[in-house]
Amino acid sequence: MSSPAFFRRPRLLAGLLATAVVCSFSLTAQAIEPVGFKPIFNGKDLSGWEGDVSYWSVKDGVIIGQSTEENPCTKNTFLQWTDGKLDDFELKLEFRLSGTEQANSGIQFRSQVEPDGHVVGYQADMDRSGKWLGGLYDERGRGSLAVRGQSTVVNGPKDMEKTSKGDGDKLAEKINLDGWNEYHIIARGNQLTLKINGETMCTVTDEDEANRDLDGVLALQLHSGPPMTIEFRNIQLRRLPLEGRKKVVFVAGSKSHGYFSHEHNAGCLLLAEKLSQTDLAVQTAVYLNGWPTDVTAFDNADTVVCYCDGGGRHFLNPHLQEFDHVMARGTGLVCIHYAVETVPGKEGDHFLKWLGGYFEPNWSVNPHWTADFKSLPKHPITRGVKPFSINDEWYYHMRFVDGMEGVTPILSAMPPRETLNRKDGPHSNNPHVREAVLVRKEEQHVGWAYERDNNGRAFGFTGGHWHVNWQHDDFRKVVLNAIAWTAHAEVPKNGLQSPTPTEEEMKSNQDYPQPNNWKFAPPKTEVKQTATEKPAAQLVAKKKSLNLSTAAR
Template sequence: MRPFLSLSIVGLLSLGSLLTTFFPACTVRSDGVHAAPAPAKKRVVFIAGGCSHGAGEHEHKAGCMLLAKRLKQAVPALETEVFAGWPTTRNAFDQAAAVVIYGDGGDSHMVLKHLESMNDLMKKGVGLVCIHYAVEVPKGMAGNYFLDWIGGYFETYWSVNPVWNAEYRSLPKHAITTGVKPFATNDEWYYHMRFRKNMEGVTPILTTVPPASTLERKDGPHEGNPAVRAEAGQPQHMAWCRERPDGGRGFGITGGHYHRVWADDNVRKLVLNAISWVAKAEVPAGGIDSSKPSPEEMGQNLCPH
């Protein structure tokens, strides 16, 4: 029986070699049984804007690098890549499950020159996350796209951008809020966003009542307006998500002006949860845990000042 056994083993090994040669994506176990290939990892593409403010403010690259690192460490199903500025390589968005934009907005928003190509990605079910100033685009075509892609946006002469201490004493039950505890943080929290009519398909994530002090500035494109003053004392949404009919998902958060907010465990967890959810990766039962960045790490990749 030994010669027969030896031939059988040789035959199985030869079969494995042939399968590997002609089907490189396949794997063959040591017993010769064909095994399904490991599922490809989903890609999250981070796009960081340039430098525009003082030290510790609008640190887009530093924030993206920090979030991308922790997301990759915590969620094995995700691969992350950070681009400084809009990607110029043709395959930058290949196999992307989600795009994260963290950069200046308004008339300088990076996406304005790429609305149609971005819409093509959205139609394929790719998710979109916009952080802080990246939620502001001009009213009209860009604004309408944002209403579809993420459910809302900052509209000038409608929304406002005060710096204030927001207290989120209760959070809705959602994958994005998993493991996030009520928290308070001082930041430039935009509010009175322009949302889809009747909040159709939009789920509020961070909601609180802004203090009267946030409306002390004179009227202006970002400072105040009759519409927001008419809603003084009412709850406002500072973060939200949307599930689109095409299967894609979106998330917007208005905080993130100051780089220091990424050292807040609850803020960091909420945003990491959101990115994972938008990419359709599983959010762990306790939310995405990540190590608090050290002062040394917080000082990495900052804008030169």
């Protein structure tokens, strides 16, 4: 079961994401059509939700938050949706609030969780008195942003331009205080709209960059006070395409090989953080430990990054049809290291369609060696990247699409003979790879770009066994550039610049404890003498002569 994590910039910088670097997006990118509403409450139990079960329960398809004389609520308590987080979205749910006029509740969205567990930020308000119902409140923040019937432009915590959008009392007549009502929340960038029973209650344009939030958690509130009951049912979420920034979804596999190798969680978290530290206008979401339980995880993704165990254990294998719909929308795909491997058959055929190539057992091999990338093609992914050499478990002799149609090699090197010293086996050696390397002397492609017929883009990268290699600036930049390229963002002339991770950053979020005798050793940083760049067009022209993917299977 996957757990989500989001990397956020400080509020000031997060606010800038909605408007900064809009010109960086590729004009050839296809607009992503919004996917429909999906239920995020199963109607049976609190799977995917977390809160104090002394107050929260499920009965007859309804989430119930309840305080009583015997079990009073002395401070606000929250039920948080834990399968994912929110950025741009529409949420629809039905609610019913019972109790005295002091009964109060709300729906927290794009909110943050403080150390004491209090959920703070935007709240779609509700109360039995009807005073706050339909208004937008900033919990533990700027207070009331708009009441029912108002339209507000928020310039700062005490600078709000409020105008009438309707008669609050007449809007209240549309609400059944004693029965079920539908709340509809729309958050698109800094534009927020609250509706109840189809009627717009208030709108807010949040220009307060230092205090607004463009992403965060969803939670339901049970307010402190006299006994009350709040009920929710039919909770549905629809993610919206982001405007002015790209959405990158990382999916990290579960723990694997050992300390500082195949560190899928730590690797994804580090790459997401470094991506957010570049000048790219980007929103990142990281789902940890396997396939997301969030049914909306990919619905507004511009690209998906997979870093996980592969072969028969690849988390995409049981979800081919589901993920094929994601790829059919033109969403990008990046597969790192073991994530490029699956099994032949329908799985391999899907990888060829999505990624342009994959590690095929008994065809590809997985030795450890120092790849020497003496020259690089002229391509957005290589912008700002210098030729380099580095030791890794560089898989090679990939199974590519026939004729390498749509494939552009990005990282290519000649493996040394020693990489084929092992006996024949599914991953170690085979006659096909010996013929290619030892007889035909063909450079092997360990990083490649792929352009699909539907304008979708992909990148396969066979490095990433050693976690420490992410500290190498060119190694890391190739992957960050590729993520941006697959998301149809324009890669800057000098590539995406990110600060070199510190030793402490590299050691954070590891799946295994640090061994007692382990010492940190940085990756090799030797840069080979710069050679003349090979235009991508020349590489494409040579593809047929390489004859890597058309041999008989």
